[in-house]
Amino acid sequence: MAILKIARLGHPVLLQRAEQVADPTAPEMRRLVSDMVETLQDIGGLGLAAPQVHVSLRLFIWRTAAGGYSALFNPDIQPLGEETEEAWEGCLSIPGLRGAVERPARIVFRGQDVAGATIAGEAAGMAARVMQHEYDHLEGILYPMRMTDLSRLGFVEELARFNAPRAPENEGQKP
Numbered sequence: 001m002a003i004l005k006i007a008r009l010g011h012p013v014l015l016q017r018a019e020q021v022a023d024p025t026a027p028e029m030r031r032l033v034s035d036m037v038e039t040l041q042d043i044g045g046l047g048l049a050a051p052q053v054h055v056s057l058r059l060f061i062w063r064t065a066a067g068g069y070s071a072l073f074n075p076d077i078q079p080l081g082e083e084t085e086e087a088w089e090g091c092l093s094i095p096g097l098r099g100a101v102e103r104p105a106r107i108v109f110r111g112q113d114v115a116g117a118t119i120a121g122e123a124a125g126m127a128a129r130v131m132q133h134e135y136d137h138l139e140g141i142l143y144p145m146r147m148t149d150l151s152r153l154g155f156v157e158e159l160a161r162f163n164a165p166r167a168p169e170n171e172g173q174k175p
């Protein structure tokens with residue numbers, strides 16, 4: 001187990017399209033997931049994608065509502081319905097900032113778990129947002145690239161001072 005170094009905005013790995021994982025059950029994938037979970041626990045974040053730890057593979061993890069961690073390999077995510085929601089997001093690769101991002105409110109997801117089994121489901125609210133944010137990392141997309149109004153991007157402390165809504169929907173840092 002190890003705490004991994006996080007790639008920050010400006011590192012080219014964050015802009016690459018990540019590669020498919022041939023075998024999610026491979027020992028090195030088990031080790032990677034375990035290290036990513038340890039890294040996310042250490043930071044207290046909600047989600048982490050493999051490219052953020054300098055591994056350009058199609059894998060992300062997220063903290064579940066029950067407080068555990070799930071991993072999804074080779075994910076496919078599609079919007080469910082037309083409804084969108086705007087919420088504040090942060091990113092471990094862009095420390096200290098938050099931005100308002102509009103995204104589909106509900107999604108369907110499919111992928112493989114650590115045992116290589118196909119898993120699929122629907123998500124809404126925070127879970128849907130985190131999964132879309134993490135999926136974007138696999139496509140080389142960072143949340144500011146999704147923003148339509150960059151005046152709603154700022155440092156956490158300043159947003160708090162000037163009474164922007166509190167921003168719990170961060171991928172990474174503790175609020």
Ligand code: NI
Pocket residue numbers: 090091092093133137171
């Ligand atoms: Ni992120």
